[in-house]
Amino acid sequence: MLKHSDSYSVIAIGAGPANLSLAALSAPIPEISLHILEKSESVSWHPGLLVEGAVMQTSPLKDLVTPADPTSAYSFLAYLHEKRRLYQAVVRGLEHVSRSEFGDYLRWAAEKLGNVQFGEQVVAVELRGKSFNIITSRREYQTHTIVIGVGRVPSIPDWGRDAPPNEVFHASTLLAQRRELSSKRVVVVGGGQSGAETFLHLLSGACGALGSLTWVTRRANIFALEDSPFVNEWFFPQYGGWFFEQGGSTRKQLLEQQSLASDGVNCSTLRAIYNALYDREFHRGSYPTHVQIRVDTTADKLSGVSPFLLGLRQQMTGICSEHVADIVVLATGYRTEIPSFLEPIANRLTVVSAPGGSQEILVEKDYSARFDGPENCHLYVQNGARFQHGIADTNLSLTPWRASTVLNSIVGRTAYDCGPARGVVDWYSSGFEDSHSSASKQPACRDPAHVD
Known part of the structure; x- marks a missing residue:
């Protein structure tokens, strides 16, 4: 956890769902001043694939804020209410939300937030003294805290x-x-x-x-x-925490087994x-x-x-x-790569190779990069650590939870409760105890060939 300070000036790079969530959840935190730099002229969420009839694969209640703060003014339900479509949406069913409508929600949230600087392509991030210097196509910014949320790039054979x-x-x-x-x-x-x-x-x-x-x-x-209730617990915070603690070979095997849950x-x-x-x-x-x-x-x-x-x-x-x-x-998917604008500080970062040709910045449990720089400079990576944090890392499901984790780390206190959600699968237990049996009694293990 970072040391507490009176105020934090945060620069977030990329105006996708990850950093829009960060901005929305940081709005009620008085000690944070956050600005998003976005190279496009508007929020544009998968515009090349918004074909007619394309619907969300994730519940719209897993929006920018609701799982972390259901009372937020930046929720999808608040968007529907403001657009006078809430009653119709409830009758129609929220499982039928189109990607076009969710994209419009993201644009609405960005406009409501008002702290997204469009048309600002980040060219380089460098160290200048004991702070980051961010060079864009228009100007320069200085900060001690950067959050990267630029998304993945198309994977081309x-x-x-x-x-x-x-x-x-x-x-x-x-x-x-x-x-x-x-x-x-x-x-x-x-x-x-x-x-x-x-x-x-x-x-x-x-x-x-x-x-x-x-x-x-x-x-x-x-x-x-794969969209069954037990499969969907792969998209719970506690599973991500368990996944983070596994070794590389285990993570790789798990991601291969889970491909149909995301693709x-x-x-x-x-x-x-x-x-x-x-x-x-x-x-x-x-x-x-x-x-x-x-x-x-x-x-x-x-x-x-x-x-x-x-x-x-x-x-x-x-x-x-x-x-x-x-x-x-x-239609060959996406991979994670290190943004070119980080080249000036690349030698201060640790990079890990991931399946599918991806390259990920090594991050901690709070998504802070392992960074060999001044102690007061901190770099966070959103939706860029699938091999480290699990299948949900590049999915919308845990976006507000991850943003809350990052915000808690920045301010050094629990601004949002990031404790595990209640679930039915115990990822950490290797067995169970029968309170009516002797503690010394060993469980009987049947031949796996005879166990369903």
């Missing part, structure tokens, strides 16, 4: 990195421009939610009548999002795709459409102009085939 950006592009930029793909042979790579939404968007004819449409994934099927496909999206494919079969669609599973996609480095030649290898049989594509959409 090596073979797609030098390709022409209008013909081979990440799904996150799907709607960045109007795309007319009539008669084009299109391949979508990736079997998660963004791959499903991209496939459905193209299947709907939004980009014209294609020449062909192929969806490939290395997964064993197109799997639904499965909404059942409504799966049904819409299946219905659309069924209707195409019945009406004999005008162009070929294919879904291929257990397929590894490879290629020589794609450069020049289309068409491109992709290699598709069937995992079960090892059979390889070639597929010609004019357009390749990469």
